[in-house]
Amino acid sequence: MASVIIAGVGSYAPKRVLTNADLMKIVDTTDEWIVSRSGIRERHIAADDEATSDLAIKSAESALIDANIKASEVDLLIVATATPDYPLPSTACVVQHKLGVPPHATCFDISAACSGFLYAMEVAYGLILTNRYKCALIIGAEKLSSIVDWKDRTTCVLFGDGAGAAVLKKVDQPGIGIIGSDLGADGEMVDALLMPGGGSRCPASTKSVESGQHFLRMKGKEVFKNAVRVMETVAREMVEQHHLTVDQISLVIPHQANIRIIEALSTNLGIPMEKFYVNLDRYGNTSAASIPLALDEARRAGRIKPGDYTLFVAFGAGLTYGSTLIRW
Template sequence: MSTLPMSVVIKGTGSYTPATIKTNDDLAEFVDTSEEWIFTRTGIKERRFATEGENTSHMGTEASRRALADAGILASDVDLVIVATITPDMPFPSTACLIQTQLGVSNAVCMDIEAACSGFLYIMEVAASLIKTGRYQNALIVGTEKLSSILDWEDRTTCVLFGDGAGAAVLGPSESPQTGLLDFKLGADGANGEVLFMPGGGSAHPATGASVDNRLHFLKMRGKEVFKLAVKVMEQAAKEILEQNGLNSDQLACVIPHQANLRIIELLSSRLKIPMDRFYLNLEKYGNTSAASIPIALDEAFREGRIHSGDLVLLVAFGAGLTWGATLVRCQ
């Protein structure tokens, strides 16, 4: 009987963002807002929007190709595909199956998991757990979103916050327990589900003329409540995962938070007593890309040399559900 892997490592990363850039000034042409209003409240200057024919699966596939190239493996080597998204191409089949087909992956288990902006951390733990069974060698995990498809352009408090994009990583087994994905801390609280949700499109409110007229197929958010909950749960998750591993914040080389709002990140920095220069930020360029947020930032942090071999990195997120999570990574 073969020995089960001691740990799971990140073998490669990749990301993709659409070519179309929309600045705050661009949005101010048809939304009652301004560049100053958006930037001072969010830290966002621009975001990327997919074209009409550029769907969630297509962006996820492109990010996946780049992650496979970075990992130095072929699509045929992939035996597990897990996708996190709240904006699938369609209710079924799964986005993972669509990406499998577009990549030409011939023999892989495929599934989607929905945890909104926390989604990538959720699928990271699921994939790592499955790899540790010894049954899977190359897991492709993808966070991909076309949030422009669910934005209400009559609601300036939400439509200016979000963008489109995708990020991916290839995970695999390792015999070194001191590197890779060291630990996870996930959580959820469904009692706060209605602070951030989209009511239409499911079995409760299927698509009808009335549901469209009532704008049920757009994202809804109670911003002040989301802000308070986001800071609370990310602080809690970060502190708990450090404590249960006998670590302190001074040992972190980099923190990659969900890229939702600069004010949230600044308050988290203050609460954790971690200086802002150790936080990786790209929300100024992309806005909130939900499940794609952390994998895009992780890929860019690697490529820009912000994180190196041996570095201890904290990934931390919150999202609709309410969901949240933290992951500790020791870069190999």
């Protein structure tokens, strides 16, 4: 039976680093306040002339090199993002052209916020198994600094910019690669985390700009409570569905949103924090980019070895959520 594997990974973070000390000059906050509530110490911020596609391309180039694949071999390109270059066309089409992916490739964006990379992986996995596609490039990329209200100290301290990518291919070896995935969404929680302006419900206008409708808005307590609940549920279900125990999970790569969420997940699942890969202290919440960015770092740090089980788990605006189990 064929399997779909992660053949290569790559990531990119903009050069500019914005520390908590820097933020103290912008809004009424302190390093202690930010770290105690989120675990974040710094984040990367894209340059004014850097768009989401630019970040995506740099991470994709690294992933292609890691997989020893040329862009001309990619026939499926999916970009997961909440901050596309344009409302239309898709950022995937921009990436396709600049990266050199051939015109016959299928290219589109996925909007599932912080769960976007896992959604993209599930879609690519299914399409590859139809035998209509041979090589997929999936990218999570965000320029969240472009939709953050830098006067709102409750949100501007949390988010950063970055990108991560993975190359997926089919191999004739059972029991490796993407073992399973469990995705979901709860539309009742739409207003817990959203950007009200810019869509058909609230088109861009002078009024929408002046009233801050084009910035992220978040109900922090509701997001926290539901994030812990759904991430624990899908993580536990994924382990149980595949007749594993939590002790058999070598590494958990969670969405990097808040250290307290990750610590709660660790406690509830009975998996020690030592098995969680955490880099949010250096990047903040990069939404769809957070899991692939952490995956690239974890692999380069030697945290992933052949035969290991790695569990990805995420939640995001929507509220979307999901878990994916990988065997290397």
